[in-house]
Amino acid sequence: MLSERVREILSNERLTHEEFAQAVGMNFLRARNIVSGRVQKLKPEEVRAIRERFKINPDWIEHGKGKRELPVGQGALKQGLAAIAGATREARGLGLDAKEERDLEQLLFAVKTGNRDQFMAMRQSLQLQNDMIYVPRHDVAASAGYGALVDSETLVDFVQFKRDFVTRVLGCDPDHVLVAQVKGDSMQPTLNEPDLVLLDTRKNTPKVEGVYFILRGDVLLVKRLRYKLKGDSVDVISDNHIKYPPETLTRHEMNELTIVGRVVWHAAKF
Numbered sequence: 001m002l003s004e005r006v007r008e009i010l011s012n013e014r015l016t017h018e019e020f021a022q023a024v025g026m027n028f029l030r031a032r033n034i035v036s037g038r039v040q041k042l043k044p045e046e047v048r049a050i051r052e053r054f055k056i057n058p059d060w061i062e063h064g065k066g067k068r069e070l071p072v073g074q075g076a077l078k079q080g081l082a083a084i085a086g087a088t089r090e091a092r093g094l095g096l097d098a099k100e101e102r103d104l105e106q107l108l109f110a111v112k113t114g115n116r117d118q119f120m121a122m123r124q125s126l127q128l129q130n131d132m133i134y135v136p137r138h139d140v141a142a143s144a145g146y147g148a149l150v151d152s153e154t155l156v157d158f159v160q161f162k163r164d165f166v167t168r169v170l171g172c173d174p175d176h177v178l179v180a181q182v183k184g185d186s187m188q189p190t191l192n193e194p195d196l197v198l199l200d201t202r203k204n205t206p207k208v209e210g211v212y213f214i215l216r217g218d219v220l221l222v223k224r225l226r227y228k229l230k231g232d233s234v235d236v237i238s239d240n241h242i243k244y245p246p247e248t249l250t251r252h253e254m255n256e257l258t259i260v261g262r263v264v265w266h267a268a269k270f
Contacts, residue, residue, distance in 0.1 A: 003037040005061055008068070009054060010035070024049035100129055107134065107158070116155045123158075127174065131163045135198065137179040159196070170264050176202045178261070180213060182222055186238035187211070191222065195268050199261030213260035222263070 010020055021031035024046055033039040042050075042062060050056050059065040103125045110119035116136070123134040137157040159179045166172050182195045190211070191197070199213055209226045214236075224237040234254050238244035249257075 001037065001064075002040050002042065002061075003035055005064060005068075006034055009050070009056065009061075013054060023053050100126065103129070111155055111158060114155050119155055119158070127163070132160050133163050133166055133174040133177075134158045134160055135174075135177050135179050137181075137196070159198075161198075170198070170200070172198075172200045172264060173202060176200065177264075180260075182266075186240045186244040187222055187224075188240045190224075190239045191263075191266060192268060195266050197222070197263045197267075198265040200264045201261035203259075203262035211263040213263070215258035215260055216256075220260070 006020070009015070010017070013020075015023070017031050017035060018028050021028045024031075026046055026049075030039060034042070047058050047062055050061055051058050055069055057066050057068060060068045103122050107119060107122035107126060110116070110122060119136060123136070127133055135158060136155055137159060138155055157179075163174060166174055166177065178199050178201060179196055180199060181193075182191045182197060183193050185193065197213075203210075203212075209224065211222060211224050214221045214223055214225075224239060226235040226237055228234070232251055234249050234251075236247045236249055238246065
């Protein structure tokens with residue numbers, strides 16, 4: 001059973017349920033339900049995280065087949081070959097010149113392997129060649145409920161935007177934007193899971209009302225911040241106010257938070 005195999009990992013790695021959850025990017029409650037047997041199937045991203053974090057054979061963790069540990073080098077080799085093939089396939093046939101195609105292949109390869117430094121280098125090169133910007137998306141999501149633990153900032157994807165739209169319409173610096181995802185229901189109807197949002201990370205010292213990504217300890221939230229006229233307190237508001245009542249924080253309490261950025265655009269599923 002999945003629960004037995006996960007307990008085996010916990011025992012071998014000497015991890016608590018919370019430490020395991022943080023290591024593989026899942027909520028503590030979900031980790032506990034997996035260990036107890038209430039959850040019997042892992043999400044693809046959880047399988048990938050367990051494989052990469054603990055060098056565990058995906059067939060073993062999902063189905064109990066084969067040996068628990070990956071042979072030395074096998075996981076990295078398979079992942080690398082698959083990433084190269086995928087990046088090449090996606091970059092071909094787009095009508096790009098040779099240099100753009102080569103740079104796009106490297107950018108896609110960086111995404112598939114989670115190499116943020118390579119991604120940023122290729123992103124800069126491509127942006128100099130055309131009028132698009134390539135905004136990174138990391139494996140983090142802000143909870144529009146009571147909070148999701150943040151334990152990974154792995155590069156998982158990117159979203160293309162027209163440079164003119166980002167700079168002129170949104171008024172953002174292309175080098176200071178990122179894409180993130182929403183979880184939960186407390187910002188309904190404004191934001192819903194799994195909406196994608198574009199954050200302006202320069203606006204990390206909010207002075208006006210807006211929707212912000214907030215880091216409170218290890219918990220990432222998306223909330224509306226409303227500053228009082230005297231400036232000595234801030235209302236932290238959920239648009240779904242019936243289910244989630246507002247909080248009022250003092251200036252001192254606000255200083256204990258980290259403002260990741262302000263939401264300037266979002267994409268929703270209809």
